[in-house]
Amino acid sequence: MSRTVDSRLPDPSRWKALVFISLAQLMVVLDSTIVNIALPSAQRDLGISDANKQWVITAYALAFGGLLLFGGRIADLWGRKRAFVVGLTGFALASAIGGAAANQAMLLGSRAAQGAFGALLAPAALSLLAVTFTDARERAKAFGIFGAIAGGGGAVGLLLGGVLTEYLNWRWTFFVNIPFAIVAALGAYFVIREPEGGRNRSALDIPGVVLSTLGLVSLVYGFTRAETNGWSAPSTIGLFVAAGVLLAAFGLVESKVKAPLLPMRVVTERNRGGVYASLGLAIIGLFGVFLFLTYYLQVVQGYSAIRTGFAFLPMVAAFVVGSTQIGTRLVTRVPARRLMAPGFAVAAVAMLLLTRLDIGSSYPGVILPGLVLLGLGMGTAFMPAMSLATHGIQPQDAGVASAMVNTSQQVGGAIGTALLNTVAASATTSYLAAHTAGAGGPKLLQAQGLVHGYTHAIWWAVGIEAIAALIALTFINAGRPGSTRVASSDGDGAGSAASEDEAAVPVVMH
Template identity: 40%
Template sequence: MSQIVGQGRDSRWVALVVLCVGMLMIILDGTIVNVALPVIQADLDFTQSGLAWVINAYLIPFGGLLLLAGRVGDLVGRKRMFLGGIVVFTVASLLCGLATTQGLLVVARFVQGIGGAMAAAVILGMIVTMFPEKREQARAIAVFSFVAAAGGSIGLLAGGVLTEAISWHWIFFVNVPIGLVAFGLATRVVPGERGIGLRGGADVIGAVLVTAGLMIGVYTIVKAADHGWVSGHTLGFGALSVALLFGFVVRQATVAGPLLPLRILRDRNVAGANLIQVLMVAGMFGLFFLGALYLEKVLGYDPLRIGLAFLPVAVGIGGLSLGASARVNARFGERSVLIAALALVAAGLALFTRAPVDADYLVDVFPSVALMGIGAGLGFPAMMTIAMSDATKDDSGVASGLVNTTQQVGGALGLAVLATLSTSYTNGSIAEGAAPLQAMTGGFRLAFAVAAGLVMLAVLLAVIMLRQPKAASEELVPVPVPVG
């Protein structure tokens, strides 16, 4: 990164590093918790389905508020929104670390998601503004993309190290000094700009509708394991969720300043890439969440070994997303690369359905996580390029926000579905007399099979819906940047 800083004649490259530090903290927090979940579950007495809320309480406000946060950033100034988000995120991290009850942890995670959305929504727009020249802009976005892609995978390892060496509380406490440093540096080196003013308007009602609809939807799925899929509770709350989301769509079609102009969804690449991302991320979050529980509860791994077990995912994403993916995309085209990458991810999930009670890591786990790392490292950059390829200058900010939103929504909904299916199968098997360890493993296998099916559906949609972006290789793929 020092080489990057040295390339600029002004403070823009230093500002880029500061923005990337803020983004790394936010992205890393989305996965660092996964490795510590078994310890958190035991310490705070969560059920397996209830444990999903430790993740979902972060993902839902993050995904639901990204579009609104981006719009408010345009109104009041992106730097102000970024700094406010860092403050909210850092304070919420402190509360998460201090949590001694389920309720406090879940509420603090929700506030963390709000802060994460506030900061993350404006970072890419600030980078584009700081680097208007196309080649410099491509180099800056390459660094940002690498941090965003690799940060989640690094969190898996960091979570294991912190949980094993100190305690799970420190996976949150570690954000406090990082947040303070990022805030202090950002106030000095990140350039500020005037917003267009609050009279420009922000669709707060739309943000409330989409966030409430998603939150109730996830709640409905999680509680279906307790109440039954066709119970009045499940059907009633499910209908309320659908009604709220339908209300959001209607409002976007009629309000003067929508959060999500529906016209951008008429483009096959924009709509297809975002739908594919929902399915892909749903499958991957299933592996990270349930895979961590499988390694701990069935194989007896401690948090550090769980983090190391997922290291091939971090290496694959980090190693391929910065340089190799751009060259592969230029050679074969983003559409072809994405289809192949999705197939690798699906294969990795399918292999995990063989997971036995007495698994050997090199035989039963490593092939799955290695395929996942390669597939994700190649797939995410190709998918981002396709999703943004047809966006006009006026719609590029909305298209970028939509990509971030579908990523978080896919993770939250996928996690809720897979965790609930796994819990329901395990409880049913135990009720029929199966040994607890066998029943638990069977539940994990079912979830991995469904996750693989979701990603295979994504492969089918990619074949049917997507078109190769015109001149994407020359215009939109970030130029690799030396990092050292």
């Protein structure tokens, strides 16, 4: 378990390692959507009330989002390989309990445990990738594959969830994780080697752990409550106030303690800060559109779960092309911002196309072009974003820097689902109040109101995606390849901003 490798030399097993790291990432990403499809069946079988059914999703999101920074730092302390294997083992056990759940408590407990072990596993996977691939071109290929899985796996989860639920039963949406985890854990144990000197030996920042966990849980739960109770509900406002106070206290503590959970140099370095902000915003738009298209296809167009999953597959294919072909091939030739900003801009154009949705929109004429452009744009942007997030980071901070990538995505997803769903619901209500049922009757009016709400919210997503593109263009300044100099991670990170002549994907030196 503790074997190390001289980090000055390429790891001879690095491409095998990528297979197992990617497999683990696929499992985590699949789990964010695969259970959603199975939820109605699980609710019926276990007698879960309508009031409590959201906790099957919320328990996972709260544990995952709240513990990510802690999980990232544990990976730095223990070593990425050990954290990776422990995370996989725990995730498999939690999945087994979820699949065998005899009651509501077992299912909710297993989902929380999945989230907790996922919070250990996800940062360990990304940081392993960052410290394993040190050559700029190889790093580009590796992150292209990883980015394609990270971005497109959710749509695959919808399809797999539909197939498993329809042809087997909902329990297999949990059991399917077990072979993924076993193969990835065994492969990691025998193949992955920890780089020399990559472990952080400092003491664990307990106040930082408590404040960050409570702050992030309050923030994610606040958006969840906003979606169900409304933005002005006292519980929603209270959670946001608590999150603001806790996270502000966390920032203050981190600036004072000797060995912080989240060293300020990780987030204040210009490129990483730009990645976290632009990626978080881009995810808000992506999750919102993903949600509304799922509703539109199933509720308005009458698609089955499996057919809906197949409808999203062109987006997954385009995402893979954007990440592994466009992003990977260009990232060592042009500055990262010239991939990320246009990528997010193309995603905004894709969403603009989807604002044309109406009740009878054809899939090939309206939805397919939007999905393909969305996949190409996001795939092209994700690849350099994932790589740049760990750009120039000290190996001892790789875990927590990777955790920040996952945190920005998790919080972005929570905001996207709550904010855009609220916007859509409000627009639908206003539309129904302003119109009366015509020849098609109340059912047609309701469908028209829903589509109006979806397109209204997608307009918001267009604007959010455009802001993400603007942030990527103005904040991120890692330049062309041509220098192997690595940005410093010491002190305040002032020397970390790469010039136009620095590498778009710098080599991580140890």
